[in-house]
Amino acid sequence: MFEFKVIAESQTSRARAGTLATTHGVVETPVFMPVGTRGSVKSLCPEELLAAGAQIILGNTYHLYLRPGCEVIGRFAGLHRFMHWDGPILTDSGGFQVFSLAKLATISDEGVTFQSHLDGSSHLLTPSKVIDIQNCLGADIIMCLDDCIQYPATREDSLAALEITTKWALGCKQAWQKTQNGRNALFGIVQGGMFKELRKRSAEGLMEIDFPGYAVGGLSVGEPAELMLEMADCTLPSLPQTKPRYIMGVGTPENLIELVALGADMFDCVLPTRNARNGQMFTQYGTVNISNAQYKNDTKPPVPGCECYTCRHYSRAYLRHLYMARELLAYRLNTIHNIHYFISFMKQMREAIVANEFESFRKEFYRQLEN
Amino acid sequence: MFEFKVIAESQTSRARAGTLATTHGVVETPVFMPVGTRGSVKSLCPEELLAAGAQIILGNTYHLYLRPGCEVIGRFAGLHRFMHWDGPILTDSGGFQVFSLAKLATISDEGVTFQSHLDGSSHLLTPSKVIDIQNCLGADIIMCLDDCIQYPATREDSLAALEITTKWALGCKQAWQKTQNGRNALFGIVQGGMFKELRKRSAEGLMEIDFPGYAVGGLSVGEPAELMLEMADCTLPSLPQTKPRYIMGVGTPENLIELVALGADMFDCVLPTRNARNGQMFTQYGTVNISNAQYKNDTKPPVPGCECYTCRHYSRAYLRHLYMARELLAYRLNTIHNIHYFISFMKQMREAIVANEFESFRKEFYRQLEN
Numbered sequence: 001m002f003e004f005k006v007i008a009e010s011q012t013s014r015a016r017a018g019t020l021a022t023t024h025g026v027v028e029t030p031v032f033m034p035v036g037t038r039g040s041v042k043s044l045c046p047e048e049l050l051a052a053g054a055q056i057i058l059g060n061t062y063h064l065y066l067r068p069g070c071e072v073i074g075r076f077a078g079l080h081r082f083m084h085w086d087g088p089i090l091t092d093s094g095g096f097q098v099f100s101l102a103k104l105a106t107i108s109d110e111g112v113t114f115q116s117h118l119d120g121s122s123h124l125l126t127p128s129k130v131i132d133i134q135n136c137l138g139a140d141i142i143m144c145l146d147d148c149i150q151y152p153a154t155r156e157d158s159l160a161a162l163e164i165t166t167k168w169a170l171g172c173k174q175a176w177q178k179t180q181n182g183r184n185a186l187f188g189i190v191q192g193g194m195f196k197e198l199r200k201r202s203a204e205g206l207m208e209i210d211f212p213g214y215a216v217g218g219l220s221v222g223e224p225a226e227l228m229l230e231m232a233d234c235t236l237p238s239l240p241q242t243k244p245r246y247i248m249g250v251g252t253p254e255n256l257i258e259l260v261a262l263g264a265d266m267f268d269c270v271l272p273t274r275n276a277r278n279g280q281m282f283t284q285y286g287t288v289n290i291s292n293a294q295y296k297n298d299t300k301p302p303v304p305g306c307e308c309y310t311c312r313h314y315s316r317a318y319l320r321h322l323y324m325a326r327e328l329l330a331y332r333l334n335t336i337h338n339i340h341y342f343i344s345f346m347k348q349m350r351e352a353i354v355a356n357e358f359e360s361f362r363k364e365f366y367r368q369l370e371n
Numbered sequence: 372m373f374e375f376k377v378i379a380e381s382q383t384s385r386a387r388a389g390t391l392a393t394t395h396g397v398v399e400t401p402v403f404m405p406v407g408t409r410g411s412v413k414s415l416c417p418e419e420l421l422a423a424g425a426q427i428i429l430g431n432t433y434h435l436y437l438r439p440g441c442e443v444i445g446r447f448a449g450l451h452r453f454m455h456w457d458g459p460i461l462t463d464s465g466g467f468q469v470f471s472l473a474k475l476a477t478i479s480d481e482g483v484t485f486q487s488h489l490d491g492s493s494h495l496l497t498p499s500k501v502i503d504i505q506n507c508l509g510a511d512i513i514m515c516l517d518d519c520i521q522y523p524a525t526r527e528d529s530l531a532a533l534e535i536t537t538k539w540a541l542g543c544k545q546a547w548q549k550t551q552n553g554r555n556a557l558f559g560i561v562q563g564g565m566f567k568e569l570r571k572r573s574a575e576g577l578m579e580i581d582f583p584g585y586a587v588g589g590l591s592v593g594e595p596a597e598l599m600l601e602m603a604d605c606t607l608p609s610l611p612q613t614k615p616r617y618i619m620g621v622g623t624p625e626n627l628i629e630l631v632a633l634g635a636d637m638f639d640c641v642l643p644t645r646n647a648r649n650g651q652m653f654t655q656y657g658t659v660n661i662s663n664a665q666y667k668n669d670t671k672p673p674v675p676g677c678e679c680y681t682c683r684h685y686s687r688a689y690l691r692h693l694y695m696a697r698e699l700l701a702y703r704l705n706t707i708h709n710i711h712y713f714i715s716f717m718k719q720m721r722e723a724i725v726a727n728e729f730e731s732f733r734k735e736f737y738r739q740l741e742n
Contacts, residue, residue, distance in 0.1 A: 039692065043699040068667070068692040075670050075688065084684040296439065299446050313455045317446065321410065321439040328414040328702055 002140075002185035002212050004029075004244045004265075010358040014236070014263035017353040020244055022088040022140035023183045024080065027055045029244065029265040030349055032256070032342045033090060035273060038063045039073075039083045042273050043332040044339070046085045051309060052336060053343040056088040056140075058268045061133055062097035066116050066123075070136040078138020090268070091139035093130040093172075093189075095146040096217070096249070107147060109167060127171030131186070135179055143215065144172040146189040151222040158193025161218075165191045166205035173209050185212035187246060193218065194227055196234040203238040214239045215246040216264075220255075229258050236263045253282065253345055254369070257362055260349050267346075272338035277331045279323045282341040284368045290334065295320040308340035309333075373511075373556035373583050375400075375615045375636075381729040385607070385634035388724040391427075391615055393459040393511035394554045395451065398426045400615065400636040401720055403627070403713045404461060406644060409434045410444075410454045413644050414703040415710070417456045422680060423707060424714040427459040427511075429639045432504055433468035437487050437494075441507040449509020461639070462510035464501040464543075464560075466517045467588070467620070478518060480538060498542030502557075506550055514586065515543040517560040522593040529564025532589075536562045537576040544580050556583035558617060564589065565598055567605040574609040585610045586617040587635075591626075600629050607634045624653065624716055625740070628733055631720050638717075643709035648702045650694045653712040655739045661705065666691040679711035680704075 003021040010016065020027040034041045034049060037060045041049055049057065059079050064070075076082040079089055095112070098105050102114035111126030127145050134142035145168045147161040169188045176186040188206035192198030199216075206214060216235050219228045232247060239245050246266035247259050256267055272282060279291045283303045290302070298316035305311075310319070310333040322330035352361035374392040381387065391398040405412045405420060408431045412420055420428065430450050435441075447453040450460055466483070469476050473485035482497030498516050505513035516539045518532040540559045547557045559577035563569030570587075577585060587606050590599045603618060610616050617637035618630050627638055643653060650662045654674045661673070669687035676682075681690070681704040693701035723732035 038696045038698060039689070040698045040700045043703070045700065045703075067696060068688065072668055072688055072692065075668055076686070082686070082689055084689075297443055297446055315447070315453070317439065317443055318410070318453055318455075321443065325409045325438060327409060327411045328699060329411045329416065331699055332414075332416075332703070 001182065004213065004242070006241070008354040008356075010261075010353050011356055012359045013261040015260050015349070015353050015358045016263060016265070017350045018244070018265060020265075022056075022185070024086060024088045024140050025055070027088055028347075028350060030260045030346050031055060031266055032346045033058045033266065033268040034339050034342075035060075035268055035270050036083070036085075037270075038067070039079060041335075041339070042277065043328075043335050046083070048309070048336055049085070049339065050087075052340040053347065054087070054339065056090060057085060059089055059091045059137060059139065060094070060097060061091050061130065061137065062094035062101065064091075064137060065094060065133050066118055070133055074136050078136065080138055088140040089138070090141040091134045091137050091143065092248070093134070093143040093145045094125055095130075095189075096148045098125060099148050099150075107164060109164070111145065111168070112147075127168045128175035131172055131175040131179060135184070139184060141185050141187060141213065142176070143187050144169045144189050144211075146191055146217050148191065148218050148221070149193060151194070153193045155193070155195055155198070158191070158195055158198050162192045162198050162202045162205075165189065166202065166209075169206055169211075170209050173211065187211055187213040187215050189215045189217040189248070190235055190239070191218045192235075194223060194231060196231070199231055199235045200238050203235055207240065211243070213244040213246065215248050217248045219247060220250045225251075225255060228255070229262070232259055232262050232264065253342070253365075256342075256345065257349065257365055261358070261362065272342045273335050276334035276338045279330075279334065281334055282338050284365070285371060286369055290316065290319045290323050292320070302337055303341075306337065306340070308337045310337040310340075372553065375584065375613070377612070379725040379727075381632075381724050382727055383730045384632040386631050386720070386724050386729045387634060387636070388721045389615070389636060391636075393427075393556070395457060395459040395511050396426070398459055399718075399721060401631045401717050402426060402637055403717045404429045404637065404639040405710050405713075406431075406639055406641050407454070407456075408641075409438070410450060412706075412710070413648065414699075414706050417454070419680070419707055420456070420710065421458075423711040424718065425458070425710065427461060428456060430460055430462045430508060430510065431465070431468060432462045432501065432508065433465035433472065435462075435508060436465060436504050437489055441504055445507050449507065451509055459511040460509070461512040462505050462508050462514065463619070464505070464514040464516045465496055466501075466560075467519045469496060470519050470521075478535060480535070482516065482539070483518075498539045499546035502543055502546040502550060506552075506555070510555060512556050512558060512584065513547070515540045515557065515559050515582075517562055517588050519562065519589050519592070520564060522565070524564045526564070526566055526569070529562070529566055529569050533563045533569050533573045533576075536560065537573065537580075540577055540582075541580050544582065558582055558584040558586050560586045560588040560619070561606055561610070562589045563606075565594060565602060567602070570602055570606045571609050574606055578611065582614070584615040584617065586619050588619045590618060591621045596622075596626060599626070600633070603630055603635065604633050624713070624736075627713075627716065628720065628736055632729070632733065643713045644706050647705035647709045650701075650705065652705055653709050655736070656742060657740055661687065661690045661694050663691075673708055674712075677708070677711070679708045681708040681711075
């Protein structure tokens with residue numbers, strides 16, 4: 001079960017609103033997917049994610065494959081029952097973490113060998129193996145194995161990574177077709193470093209293989225935001241208009257609104273969850289560090305008018321106190337607010353697209369931010 | 372507003388069931404009070420406490436006085452609004468932590484001076500000051516300043532601590548009467564070390580001053596469980612039958628059932644919350660360490676049949692995974708279960724007392740535990 005429909009398009013940008021029907025439910029795009037790295041969106045339970053408006057969450061194949069492993073999650077017929085989340089799940093292929101977290105990653109046409117960052121044990125991920133693992137995790141949307149290079153990278157290295165990514169994508173497609181049960185959709189991942197022509201070549205290679213959806217990987221890896229947007233700008237239009245387009249690992253609210261304007265549909269990022277644990281709260285007026293002394297006696301909610309659980313029941317002074325005392329509840333209440341903010345922000349963008357008011361929404365967004 | 376009624380008494384022990392009406396609601400006794408040291412029952416939100424059956428929680432004056440301080444909590448007219456808990460709250464006087472956590476505690480008739488464990492700043496707690504602080508915290512039940520000695524202690528030291536505790540109790544009563552607004556009840560605290568005759572003397576001294584309720588302090592400070600029970604056994608009957616009797620800082624389920632049998636009504640302890648964060652879950656069959664390898668593939672809930680949120684939705688394998696990965700959700704899900712267990716256990720005891728089946732309940736409790 002997988003169907004993507006564009007239901008509205010902005011007349012002044014490439015922004016679009018859509019619906020993504022998956023085995024575990026319908027997702028409204030553009031969408032922000034909270035990251036549940038190890039089978040848990042850090043500090044939250046699924047009911048809190050639902051209350052914050054989450055429609056789909058992300059799980060990390062690399063982490064879950066290493067711990068607790070497919071044998072354990074297989075007993076639950078997948079991640080949904082294991083973690084008590086009934087909605088759609090997207091899993092990455094593990095590629096990104098292999099290159100950023102694991103040790104001694106070595107690439108061949110066959111796949112990538114690496115040593116676990118947990119215990120140093122050796123593992124080989126091949127295109128067919130990442131499909132098997134993701135099938136076992138039971139995600140609704142699964143990803144191809146890709147070679148995600150560091151920034152900066154030479155054209156030569158970027159080209160090599162692109163070519164192996166395309167080769168692996170073909171292997172993934174074949175493995176997926178063999179095990180296909182109609183319950184999930186496989187996305188290809190565009191690479192190509194910071195070279196526009198390589199990005200296009202990567203997109204074309206993947207479109208030849210043909211996927212139900214496409215992701216743009218290798219962005220937000222240390223490059224300036226302008227360069228990231230430039231790459232997205234050249235890549236997104238070369239991907240099929242009828243398929244969902246997912247920008248991996250991005251980003252700030254400013255990044256999100258610009259990428260939506262460029263025609264992206266799906267996003268994931270650890271920013272709202274990780275920064276919450278560092279005391280940073282997102283608001284339409286910019287970020288707020290709750291540890292700031294000015295909030296010590298402040299009886300106002302973090303964001304007056306915000307409808308999240310945290311803002312409805314707690315004050316800045318209480319959140320600051322919890323954070324200064326390193327109380328576990330601090331991380332959770334901040335995370336609830338941030339996730340709610342990111343999801344509401346996407347929802348507002350969607351409504352603006354549908355009402356053909358995206359440009360004025362974008363202007364108002366920057367106006368509030370700069371105040 | 373404070374009224375205690377005994378509604379049923381066991382025919383075979385001193386166990387009794389009662390109701391405690393406070394400004395923020397009625398508490399059914401015997402009752403277990405989860406500990407919210409710094410204005411948060413660690414990792415839980417108030418809705419989760421209510422769902423677990425909590426009727427009253429405890430806040431620690433020492434911690435809250437030092438951080439965030441009365442100036443902050445005063446802005447919220449007390450702890451209730453500050454922490455979003457509408458039910459009854461009991462605060463201790465800070466005495467226990469001054470002697471166990473702070474540095475350089477020095478005692479005089481006037482009170483106790485100490486240095487904060489947070490920043491070394493000097494403070495003086497007097498009987499009238501602990502009343503002022505607790506009035507500011509807005510608790511429904513507040514406690515007298517007491518001198519809680521270490522175990523073991525000589526008769527001489529125990530006697531001296533008892534005498535100063537009685538002196539301070541008189542000062543607290545006078546300060547409380549002056550500031551009395553009908554919104555809270557002040558409890559005296561029996562000390563006397565591990566000497567029966569000193570315990571009785573302490574109880575008598577407090578009863579002469581006359582309090583709405585009485586606590587037994589200085590127990591569970593390192594002495595064997597038998598000695599703790601012996602002290603409770605000699606102290607509880609010497610306190611008024613018509614007043615609530617609170618054993619401070621105790622204890623295991625086995626301790627609780629024995630103390631209920633001896634006629635105690637109220638309890639607090641960090642055991643269910645602290646041990647949850649160490650992966651220990653309480654069950655009617657004894658404690659379980661969720662990190663144990665035997666739970667790796669175990670799809671069963673922690674306690675089959677348990678009605679807590681954790682047992683209704685999660686498996687041992689998932690909880691073990693979260694705990695091994697040090698996920699924040701682990702601490703919370705374990706805490707929910709443990710708090711639910713302690714509160715349900717008290718509720719079952721209460722029902723057994725009301726049904727005059729306390730002895731068979733106690734026998735069944737030990738039978739299950741030994742299986």
